[in-house]
Amino acid sequence: MSGTQPTLAVEDLRTAFFTDKEIIRAVDGASFTIGPGETVGIVGESGSGKSVTARSIMGLVDSPGRILEGSSIEYRGEELVGKSEDAYRKIRGGDIAMVFQDPLTSLNPVYTVGNQIREAIRLHRGLEGAEARELAVELLEAVSIPDARRRITEYPHQFSGGMRQRAVIAMALACDPELLICDEPTTALDVTIQAQILELLQDLQDERDLSIMFITHDMGVIAEIADRVNVMYAGEIVESAPVGDLFDNPKHPYTQGLLESIPGRHPDEDRLRTIEGDVPTANEPARDCRFAPRCPEAFDACEAVHPVPVDVGQDHTDHAAACLLYPEGSTEEERVERHRQLGNAAERVIGGETDSNTDGEEPQTAADGSGGEHR
Ligand code: SF4
Structure with a gap:
């Protein structure tokens, strides 16, 4: 895809819901691209931020939700964040169309x-x-x-x-449309029909050179349809890789857990493996690894340093994971320091927006309605 303008480029997308009690950071710094004719999967459990990502792209985030300042969603080079509802209506259903889980x-x-x-x-x-x-x-x-x-x-x-x-x-x-966003379109269907719909989407993509963003919690479906996969957890993309690399060589402990829990993966075992616990509500700026309470590999620094995506690919495969276990080949101290520095640098770039607010105060954008947010 290098050298080609992506159909969609999402950069540091932050969408938050401002309630009386708390700020829920449903999408917290997600970045990814979708190339022409490419299918990009977004996978994660319920509450990981997948659907809010889709709704943000479609301009369908309702109050009390807002896309925060500094977020960017470019469709063929044109910025969508901040567009009026009229302008969005033309894009929605025209250039970008969406298929929801429930056809009704x-x-x-x-x-x-x-x-x-x-x-x-x-x-x-x-x-x-x-x-x-x-x-x-x-x-x-x-x-x-x-x-x-x-x-x-x-x-x-x-x-x-x-x-x-x-x-x-x-x-x-x-x-x-040029881009079709499919939000769990096969979840309510039985397995045979699901396979037919996936095949149909692939045929349509081949005929029309459609770009597809495919949201699912089902790793099996991702294996069938995606070229590239972004794994989401508590609002963040924790691993991103071409589909073959992700399945052959998953790096993030969360991705490893998701793959381990695919039915049929361990035919000799009576019980299905699961990841214990639930996705936490991201109601504080990320100051640690949000997966730490469920992570079998967690160590002390995981509760003190926010991991940022680092390159984990072999042979330049464009594979990144946000985990303090990487990059491999360096000491724990070096790795933790690297994530700390990268995180600090990202925070400086974000500037006055939500995550620079270290003491838990409401961000200005929420409290004063000063226009530091977008629909
Ligand atoms: S940063 Fe630590 S807690 Fe988070 S996934 Fe990596 S090892 Fe697990």
């Missing part, structure tokens, strides 16, 4: 499926009447819905779960 979130039960696809075509391509109808039939055929000309006249409740998700993907394609 996107489908209106009182209109036929054809009506809804035609409406998307009218809004985003300006076509009406017979032209729009023909394109709607073509799109349903493209997502492998048989007898599309008849099915187009049916209502969502007449479709099975898998068919509904196909219809939602057809609606997303009606806008001819």
Whole structure:
């Protein structure tokens, strides 16, 4: 991807929710890119910040949530953070479309499926009447819905779960997007249908050179679909690598735990391995490793120093992990000092925003409504 402008470039994304009691840092400094025709997986447990990342990109963060100053989301080189709702509406469903876990979130039960696809075509391509109808039939055929000309006249409740998700993907394609964000689109489906939807997405990607951001908690799904994977934990990306490297040579103890808990990984064992405990709510600036309470490798410094991503790849594979065990080949003292220094440098760059606020006060951006935040 080097030398090519990414379709999407997310840099130091911070999205926080400001409640009376606390500030929840749902996404806390996430950076990643998605190239043309590339599928990038975002994987992690519930509460890791995956969906808020997607909603931030789509401009769908509702109050009391805000994207913080210093965050950047560039779509083909154009900054999205700070755009007006009108401008965002044009991007949403046009250049960038989203497929949610529950297709009923996107489908209106009182209109036929054809009506809804035609409406998307009218809004985003300006076509009406017979032209729009023909394109709607073509799109349903493209997502492998048989007898599309008849099915187009049916209502969502007449479709099975898998068919509904196909219809939602057809609606997303009606806008001819460059980037498709899929938020757990197969989680509610049985395994066979899930495999069909993944195959469909791959075929559509090949035909249309789509960039796909695929969010899931399921490592098995990631193995099937992703080119590159970002592992999220408590708002941060803790490991990022090409999919083969991540599965063959996971570096972060959290990634190792996720892989160990894939069903069937240890066929000789009676019980499924799990990572004990839950993802913590990130309600303080990161001053330590948020995974430390669950980490089998934790040592004293993990509770005092915030690990930042460092290169862990072999043969320049673009593999990074945010863990004090790396970089390999140096002493514990050297590693910890390296993370401390990198963390301090990043904090200076962030400047007056949330994380420079070391004493737990409310950041200015939240308290004074002074415009230091974005929708
Ligand atoms: S920094 Fe420490 S606690 Fe965090 S993942 Fe690495 S070893 Fe575990």
